Amino acid sequence: MSHLYLSQLQIPTQSLNKLLLPLGALVTSQTQLDVSNVPIVDEDKIGVLLLNLGGPETLDDVQPFLFNLFADPDIIRLPRLFRFLQMPLAQFISVLRAPKSKEGYASIGGGSPLRQITDAQAEELMKFLWEKNVPAKVYVGMRYWHPFTEEAIEQIKRDRITKLVVLPLYPQFSISTSGSSLRLLESIFREDEYLVNMQHTVIPSWYQREGYIKAMAKLIENELKKFGSPEEVMIFFSAHGVPLAYVEEAGDPYKAEMEECVDLIMEELEKRKITNSYTLAYQSRVGPVEWLKPYTDETIIELGQKGVKSLLAVPISFVSEHIETLEEIDVEYKELALKSGIEKWGRVPALGCEPTFISDLADAVIESLPYVGAMAVSNLEARQSLVPLGSVEELLAAYDSQRRELPPPVTMWEWGWTKSAETWNGRAAMLAVLVLLVLEVTTGEGFLHQWGILPLFR
Numbered sequence: 001m002s003h004l005y006l007s008q009l010q011i012p013t014q015s016l017n018k019l020l021l022p023l024g025a026l027v028t029s030q031t032q033l034d035v036s037n038v039p040i041v042d043e044d045k046i047g048v049l050l051l052n053l054g055g056p057e058t059l060d061d062v063q064p065f066l067f068n069l070f071a072d073p074d075i076i077r078l079p080r081l082f083r084f085l086q087m088p089l090a091q092f093i094s095v096l097r098a099p100k101s102k103e104g105y106a107s108i109g110g111g112s113p114l115r116q117i118t119d120a121q122a123e124e125l126m127k128f129l130w131e132k133n134v135p136a137k138v139y140v141g142m143r144y145w146h147p148f149t150e151e152a153i154e155q156i157k158r159d160r161i162t163k164l165v166v167l168p169l170y171p172q173f174s175i176s177t178s179g180s181s182l183r184l185l186e187s188i189f190r191e192d193e194y195l196v197n198m199q200h201t202v203i204p205s206w207y208q209r210e211g212y213i214k215a216m217a218k219l220i221e222n223e224l225k226k227f228g229s230p231e232e233v234m235i236f237f238s239a240h241g242v243p244l245a246y247v248e249e250a251g252d253p254y255k256a257e258m259e260e261c262v263d264l265i266m267e268e269l270e271k272r273k274i275t276n277s278y279t280l281a282y283q284s285r286v287g288p289v290e291w292l293k294p295y296t297d298e299t300i301i302e303l304g305q306k307g308v309k310s311l312l313a314v315p316i317s318f319v320s321e322h323i324e325t326l327e328e329i330d331v332e333y334k335e336l337a338l339k340s341g342i343e344k345w346g347r348v349p350a351l352g353c354e355p356t357f358i359s360d361l362a363d364a365v366i367e368s369l370p371y372v373g374a375m376a377v378s379n380l381e382a383r384q385s386l387v388p389l390g391s392v393e394e395l396l397a398a399y400d401s402q403r404r405e406l407p408p409p410v411t412m413w414e415w416g417w418t419k420s421a422e423t424w425n426g427r428a429a430m431l432a433v434l435v436l437l438v439l440e441v442t443t444g445e446g447f448l449h450q451w452g453i454l455p456l457f458r
């Protein structure tokens with residue numbers, strides 16, 4: 001785990017006067033916390049901002065929620081040349097996907113439980129912080145639905161918070177989740193004088209924390225006991241997928257962090273004399289591109305073919321129940337497993353407000369407090385004398401540089417085979433394709449239907 005300032009998410013030249021401090025020591029420090037050296041003065045008002053995805057609360061929210069999701073350039077990554085198509089494409093895909101998504105949300109009670117669960121987690125976290133003598137207020141900022149991150153920030157300003165710890169509720173870092181939320185936050189901070197001057201730190205990922213690993217192991221142990229022969233059960237970790245290009249081209253650490261996380265949980269189980277076989281697969285892919293493999297559905301079928309009879313599904317990338325646990329795993333994958341020859345099926349619940357877990361999150365916040373703004377140094381020498389920059393900064397910088405490369409400046413229209421003509425031809429072609437797609441969706445006929453491509457987005 002490392003800590004950083006939001007300014008570190010910017011290109012390096014803009015972040016020279018602030019410092020990212022990877023706190024390797026804190027990763028392993030699970031010992032008794034000593035809050036006495038936390039530099040908090042009486043006037044300090046401490047805030048914790050929990051970042052999460054957000055989910056539609058009613059069926060009418062589904063399409064606008066999907067629009068917000070697909071309008072995010074960290075979710076649909078278009079080459080810069082085609083960036084102007086982001087909004088029309090988001091509109092197009094959200095309208096196309098909404099009916100299927102609505103069915104899913106209808107089957108879990110008409111909306112996402114994410115807001116309620118995240119609010120409850122915030123409440124519990126606040127209780128633990130106060131019990132540990134850290135009077136802090138906890139805020140929730142969602143990326144794609146209410147309460148939006150912008151709303152949380154407004155409240156933080158109204159409350160005159162002076163020290164802020166930013167904690168994404170995703171255990172493992174991905175460009176598409178924590179990365180996207182932090183990038184948004186960074187842009188909000190950059191434009192606001194109050195926020196620029198507010199001391200803050202970010203905990204980018206925390207999958208390796210002992211409290212989290214222990215809480216996960218305990219939940220798995222509990223569910224295993226419900227099987228007749230627990231030792232014969234295969235532990236099936238199922239993580240939300242990301243497109244393969246995120247990992248292979250943009251350098252997303254998500255897969256590596258996921259694999260390490262699974263290893264740590266299995267090591268913890270071994271300490272409890274649980275040595276079951278296990279596997280990790282990726283679920284919930286969207287669209288026609290290749291995603292991280294192995295895919296959950298294909299793996300279930302293969303395991304059935306290999307004669308596995310008992311499977312315990314463990315959702316691993318998210319700490320709340322949500323549509324992909326309640327519908328995709330509990331209904332679709334269970335049905336697939338039973339059809340594939342698996343006879344006994346179980347599922348580990350999401351962590352939610354599990355006390356070991358929330359208490360550990362409170363510890364993570366307290367451990368990061370000494371670093372809230374404490375390392376804002378203005379000279380390069382001081383910066384270089386400290387611990388080298390952590391992986392998050394490098395990551396987002398690499399990712400940004402990949403996105404920054406490209407286009408020739410788009411000038412006025414010129415005839416002939418010029419750079420400008422090429423650019424405008426490209427844009428015109430994309431617009432034409434878009435018009436064709438809209439026609440196809442509205443009429444239900446066209447080449448994508450004939451080729452069987454369109455249903456892939458549904």
Ligand SMILES: C=CC1=C(C)c2cc3[nH]c(cc4nc(cc5[nH]c(cc1n2)c(C)c5CCC(=O)O)C(CCC(=O)O)=C4C)c(C)c3C=C
Nearest residue numbers: 055056075101112114174176177240242286317318322323
């Ligand atoms: C760590 C978790 C998640 C990653 C990584 C992630 C990447 C990712 N997701 C989509 C597309 C969709 N995600 C949707 C819902 C959704 N996604 C996550 C988590 C991660 N997504 C959660 C917890 C939820 C559910 C929220 C809720 O309402 O309960 C949806 C909408 C649902 C649906 O229509 O299936 C889409 C679409 C992409 C494209 C992506 C990586 C690029």
Ligand SMILES: [Fe+2]
Nearest residue numbers: 053240241284
């Ligand atoms: Fe998702």
